[in-house]
Amino acid sequence: xxxxxxxxxxxxxxxxxxxxxxxxxxxxxxxxxxxxxxxxxxxxxxxxxxxxxxxxxxxxxxxxxxxxxxxxxxxxxxxxxxxxxxxxxxxxxxxxxxxxxxxxxxxxxxxxxxxxxxxxxxxxxxxxxxxxxxxxxxxxxxxxxxxxxxxxxxxxxxxxxxxxxxxxxxxxxxxxxxxxxxxxxxxxxxxxxxxx
Numbered sequence: 001x002x003x004x005x006x007x008x009x010x011x012x013x014x015x016x017x018x019x020x021x022x023x024x025x026x027x028x029x030x031x032x033x034x035x036x037x038x039x040x041x042x043x044x045x046x047x048x049x050x051x052x053x054x055x056x057x058x059x060x061x062x063x064x065x066x067x068x069x070x071x072x073x074x075x076x077x078x079x080x081x082x083x084x085x086x087x088x089x090x091x092x093x094x095x096x097x098x099x100x101x102x103x104x105x106x107x108x109x110x111x112x113x114x115x116x117x118x119x120x121x122x123x124x125x126x127x128x129x130x131x132x133x134x135x136x137x138x139x140x141x142x143x144x145x146x147x148x149x150x151x152x153x154x155x156x157x158x159x160x161x162x163x164x165x166x167x168x169x170x171x172x173x174x175x176x177x178x179x180x181x182x183x184x185x186x187x188x189x190x191x192x193x194x195x196x
Contacts, residue, residue, distance in 0.1 A: 008129040010037030010080035015136040024072040036080025056099040
C-alpha cells in the first residue's frame with residue numbers, strides 16, 4: 001500500500017477508537033496516528049528488509065504497555081502501527097506477522113482478490129477510507145447532534161442564558177392557545193385565538 005493509504009487508515013482507526021474511548025483531542029491523536037502509520041515501513045527501511053521487523057506482531061506488545069501507561073500518546077501510536085499491519089495483510093505480498101521467528105507471509109484474502117499497490121483496488125480502498133474519515137470526524141465532534149438537536153449545542157451555554165417570564169392577559173370571549181418556539185437560539189411566541 002502507498003503511504004497515503006496507510007496514513008488515512010491510521011487516522012480512521014484512531015478516530016473509531018477515540019470515539020468509543022476518548023483519550024486525546026481528535027487533531028492531536030489523528031496526527032500521531034497518521035505519523036505512526038508510516039513507522040513500519042520506516043523501520044524496515046532502516047533495517048534493510050522490507051516487510052520485516054516493522055511488519056511483525058512483536059512490535060505491538062511494547063506499544064500496548066505504553067498505551068496503558070500513557071493512553072493519550074500510546075493509543076494513537078498503537079492505532080497507526082496496527083492499521084499498517086492490518087492493511088498489508090490484504091496485499092499481494094502479505095505480512096510476516098511472526099518475523100523473525102517465522103518468515104512466512106500471512107494474507108487475509110484469496111490470491112486473486114489481494115490488493116496490488118497503486119492499482120484501482122487500492123484507490124477504491126483509499127476512497128472508502130476517506131469517506132469513513134469524514135463521517136467519523138463529523139460524528140466525533142458531534143455534528144449530527146447539532147444538526148438534529150440544536151438544544152444540545154446550546155445546553156453548554158446555560159449559564160450565559162437569561163430566563164424571561166411573560167404574563168399574557170387576553171380579554172376575549174374565546175379560547176386562546178399560546179405556543180413558544182425555539183429555533184436557532186431565538187424564541188418566538190405565537191398567540192392563536194380559536195374561532196367558535
